[in-house]
Amino acid sequence: LYSPTCPHCRAMAPDWTKMTDELADQMSAAGVTFGQVDCPANKKVCEANHVDGYPTVNLFVKGVYIEEMYARYKYQSMKDYTLELIKRINANEFEKPAPPVVNNDNRDWDDADDTAAAAAATTDSSVKEKTPMKEQEQKQDEPVAAAEDEPLPNYNPDGEVVALTVQNFAERTASGPWFIKFYAPWCGHCQHLAPTWIKLGEAAKGKVNVGEINCDENGDLCKKYNVQGYPSLKLLWEGESVEFKASRDLDTMVGFVDHVLSKPNNIHSIAALRTEQSKNDVVYVLAYSATDTAAKTKASLSRVKANAQKMFQSRNLNLVTDLAVAREALGSHIKDLTTPVLAALKDGRIVEYEGSLTSDDQLHEWFYAER
Numbered sequence: 001l002y003s004p005t006c007p008h009c010r011a012m013a014p015d016w017t018k019m020t021d022e023l024a025d026q027m028s029a030a031g032v033t034f035g036q037v038d039c040p041a042n043k044k045v046c047e048a049n050h051v052d053g054y055p056t057v058n059l060f061v062k063g064v065y066i067e068e069m070y071a072r073y074k075y076q077s078m079k080d081y082t083l084e085l086i087k088r089i090n091a092n093e094f095e096k097p098a099p100p101v102v103n104n105d106n107r108d109w110d111d112a113d114d115t116a117a118a119a120a121a122t123t124d125s126s127v128k129e130k131t132p133m134k135e136q137e138q139k140q141d142e143p144v145a146a147a148e149d150e151p152l153p154n155y156n157p158d159g160e161v162v163a164l165t166v167q168n169f170a171e172r173t174a175s176g177p178w179f180i181k182f183y184a185p186w187c188g189h190c191q192h193l194a195p196t197w198i199k200l201g202e203a204a205k206g207k208v209n210v211g212e213i214n215c216d217e218n219g220d221l222c223k224k225y226n227v228q229g230y231p232s233l234k235l236l237w238e239g240e241s242v243e244f245k246a247s248r249d250l251d252t253m254v255g256f257v258d259h260v261l262s263k264p265n266n267i268h269s270i271a272a273l274r275t276e277q278s279k280n281d282v283v284y285v286l287a288y289s290a291t292d293t294a295a296k297t298k299a300s301l302s303r304v305k306a307n308a309q310k311m312f313q314s315r316n317l318n319l320v321t322d323l324a325v326a327r328e329a330l331g332s333h334i335k336d337l338t339t340p341v342l343a344a345l346k347d348g349r350i351v352e353y354e355g356s357l358t359s360d361d362q363l364h365e366w367f368y369a370e371r
Contacts, residue, residue: 001036001037001039001046001049001051001054001055001056001057001058002036002037002038002039002054002055002056003038003039003040003054004038004040005040006054006055008054008055008073009054009055012055012073015073015074015075015078016036016073016078018075019075019078019079019082020034022079023079023082023083026086027082027085027086030085030086030089031089032082032085032086032089039051039054049065053245055073056068057069057073057078059085061094066094067229069081153176154206155176155177155206155207155208155209156201156204156205156206156207156208156209156210157205157206158205159201159202159203159204159205159206160201160202160210161197161198161200161201161210161211161212162209162210162211162212163211163212163213163214164180164211164212164213164218164221165213165214165217165218165221166218166220166221169213169218169221172209172211173209173211173236174238175238176208176209176237177208177209177235177236177237177261178208178209178210178211178235178236178237179200179204179208179209179210179211179233179234179235179236179244179253179257180210180211180212180213180233180234180235180236181193181197181211181212181213181231181232181233182212182213182215182222182225182227182230182231182232182233182234183212183213183214183215183230183231183232184214184215184216184230185214185216186216187230187231189230189231190230190231193231193248196248196249196250196253197210197212199250200250200253200254203250203254204254204257207257207258207261208235208257208261215227215230225241231248233248233253235256235257235260235312237309237310237312238310240310240311240312242260242312244256259315260312260315261309261312261314262314262315263314263315264286264305264308264314264315264317264318264319265315265317265318265319266319267285267318267319267320267325268322268325269325270325270328270329273285273318273320273325273329276316276318277345280316281346282316282344282345282346282370282371283316283318283344283345283346284308284313284316284317284318284342284343284344284345284367284370285318285320285326285329285330285341285342285343285344285345286301286304286305286317286318286319286320286340286341286342287320287321287326287329287330287334287337287340287341287342287343288300288301288319288320288321288337288339288340288341289321289337289338290321292337292338292340296358297339297340299357299358300340300357300358301340303357303358303359303360303363304317304340304342304357304363305317306360307360307363307364307367308367310364311364311367311368311371313367313371321337323336323337326341329345330343330350330352331350333350333352340357341353342357344370346370351370353366
């Protein structure tokens with residue numbers, strides 16, 4: 001399941017074609033048919049069939065979704081997975097009642113850098129290209145510095161994994177970010193992940209709360225967060241959710257947390273801002289005077305940053321204190337920096353925020369609409 005405009009789909013295409021052409025007769029004799037779906041042209045088909053990124057290779061038996069291919073999307077890995085299907089067919093595996101889906105997504109886009117997939121996380125409500133982190137880290141004429149800001153609260157002070165249940169979930173997750181594993185005790189991949197998840201709790205000390213939910217005992221919670229397979233890993237913050245879909249090794253998961261929860265960027269030139277635009281579909285610009293120490297301005301900056309953070313948009317928030325840069329970026333939307341200006345740059349347009357910069361409800365609604 002793919003998009004014609006997706007670079008990873010185009011990169012994968014030769015290996016996919018080679019593998020399917022080579023195995024077509026052998027797999028046909030075993031009752032296996034290869035197919036492909038252009039998702040933009042068949043949106044409803046892809047929405048209904050577990051497509052959360054491009055490309056995705058799914059296995060179906062008699063029209064029923066079984067699993068996402070758990071091999072890397074490279075010729076030999078895909079060939080090995082496909083030939084293994086013959087053994088599974090001969091063992092009558094697919095004649096048995098279908099078990100709950102097990103999330104086998106262990107692919108790695110890059111032999112040399114296993115952490116690259118961290119940036120491939122997708123939000124629950126959108127379909128993205130499955131893009132390696134290092135392809136997004138383009139060289140810049142001028143490095144973009146993370147904004148200096150008040151330190152985050154000391155989340156996960158003990159470096160532990162918290163068992164979350166229906167009874168304690170609301171209270172424990174009422175504030176702060178939580179990286180949560182949704183699992184079932186009988187799931188082999190969940191059992192394999194368990195020791196690494198404990199290490200993640202230690203590695204994420206001071207960064208993010210780490211929890212786990214037994215879906216056999218807390219089914220309503222797992223249903224609420226649309227858990228489609230085990231294990232599912234989601235980063236939650238006050239109702240917002242980002243699903244982790246990369247390799248489940250410690251370095252990649254820590255990199256994912258650092259990436260998603262990173263601070264805003266300090267922008268000192270229009271070139272630096274254009275670089276950020278080249279890497280993201282949407283970037284936010286908060287322009288203000290660095291010498292403005294008024295209480296209202298401080299409150300505005302604090303609320304904008306806090307709401308961007310809770311929407312996992314901090315890495316796309318760009319702070320501009322240079323009037324010349326602000327004018328070039330925002331044009332007629334800014335005349336001076338006497339009051340802060342917030343805007344989204346997307347689709348070649350400038351969308352200025354017109355609500356109160358101290359209203360959490362209005363800011364949340366705007367970030368949600370423009371992300």
